[in-house]
Amino acid sequence: MRAIWKGAVAFGLVNVPVRLYAATGEHEVRLHQVHREDGGRIRYRKVCEIDGEPVEWSDIAKGYETQDGELVVLTDQDFKQLPLSTEREIEVLEFVPADQVDPILLQKTYYLEPDKAAAKPYALLRGALEETDRVAVVKVAIRQRESMAVLRVRDRVIVLQTLLWPDEVREADFPVLDDDVTVRPQELTMASSLVESLAGDFDPSQYEDAYVTALEELIAAKVSSGDTQAPPAAPQEDESDGGGEVVDLLAALQRSVEKARAARGEDSGDDAAPPAPTRSSTSKGGSSKDGTSKGGSSKGGGGKKGTATRSTAGTKKSEEPASKRRSKAS
Template sequence: MARSLWKGAISFGLVHIPVEMYPATRESSLDLTMLDKRDFSPIGFKRYNKSTQAEVAWENIVKGYEYTSGEYVVLSDEDLKRANVEATQTIDILAFVNADEVPLLYHNQPYYLAPGKGGDKVYALLRETLRSAGKIGIANVVIRVKQHLAALVCVGDVIVMETLRYADEIRPADELKIPKKGEKNAAISDKELKMALALVEGMSEEWKPDQYHDTYREDVLALVEEKIAHNETKTITMPGKEREKPAAGNVIDLVALLQQSIGAKPGAKPAKGSSRKAANDEPEEEEEEEEAAPAPKKRASAPRSTAAKAAAPRQRAAAAAKPKAVSRTSAKVPSKAKKTA
């Protein structure tokens, strides 16, 4: 487990629960290094004094608030703490609400809360209270130099604190051109709605988070290995011709698209006959020699084993590299991409 980010207490009425806060998520994005394209050397960044242009070491850096142009009030970590000692050390529960009353738009970043020394019993009391009441606790907490609204949620045996956005941090959607129910240009027929519901029903399944993974990252890593195999590590690929965009104003036959989607969804038999068949017609049994409806161009959501996931980038890279033979006189090719930095 990572080091705790914060130590303090949950204030629950007159009860104080000592807790430690830990990150609940980790990033797995591609770690790309910026290079100078003239010689492919890594680019570095310096902290420098804007008056003297001299580089500044970390020990000489302090924080300041600009109260007027070019004038600053220096604020040390101790100043920030003394501004409100209780706020910086307490997750203060303000109210309890139903979880479904907080829209997803307000949710921000989750953290695990673990009981501090001597806090096991009161921690368990709050956890079981949240579970039994079916509520979440709405609280204030200061992390670093920002006060957050937060939700305390019971997830299994762990109390999770998720920071929330304040109402004034949510941008209004008034200026967006959103179709309103009943408008002519967004009118939906009963047939279209019925078929869309049938498609949703056919694609419904239990939530299994392990079956979803970053396939784009795997594809990029496969491309990295392919470039290494072909000695193209310094080749800059230029943009190709863009695909033609469909002409604006084309009338979309939703019924045909929905029928094709229903017939092409994984594990289902396509409907027989024309794609413009009426929605309330019962699909006939498909004969063995009949050709299946074309599947939409998207990745199947079927889960893959952990071994298959790990091997996929190397298999794709090997397949892509087969047609091109590498010269025997070329230098040895590494078998695996290494991080640039």
């Protein structure tokens, strides 16, 4: 067993250093939620409902919602400021008869183990509880929650049982029980006889959890018949995250290219190359420097030579790099 708490029992001027161990545990068969189709484990992630993003444990605080719908956020630092005198001490308040503690108040049970140096005061407290047939009412804080508890002896071990606070116990409000019901003496005698016929000493070991037993047998039968499957390998988070980054990067690059093209079209719309002329409209004379400088710029050049010159000049312009065209235009 692993100790979950370490402190001391304080009664009067006596301190007993002890360690606390959970005394109970569930025997249920541990089952996981899986995908029916492929057996993959179902996982739950802590996600913020506002932005839909996963939240790290270190970024999670506690919140209290007021009646007006306002939220009060409480951090770890806020909780550290709260007084918790019993965080490392089991404070004995009084000793009461054991039969005065209503079983409905009982919660979890823990074993108290003394330090080696505290064996004698531990035995002293244990003997006093047994001799007086009383239990010690105490206060203790476990996992930042203060609770009432009782100390009693079980098999030479001091046991701590946490209690509910009085306001945590609900009242039974059943109007039907307020009605007067007449029970005849003969009926009461017969019921008492039935109780006596089933009377005995309580021995919990004679009872069995039939459901858990049947479930274990069912699982064993499936294993022996080969009705199993290897669990699927979970995808690596780094790979999935990296793939998402690649997709996002490609999308961002694509948008950047489209934006750049659109901006270039708006800024250099006058530099757009006209359609390349066909061979029938291009003449050898149109490729001469003389025709380019004079025929293309002459308003009176309405003949074929002027037409061919303009077309040839436009073709060469479209074949030049965009940077050279912009430098020429400037």
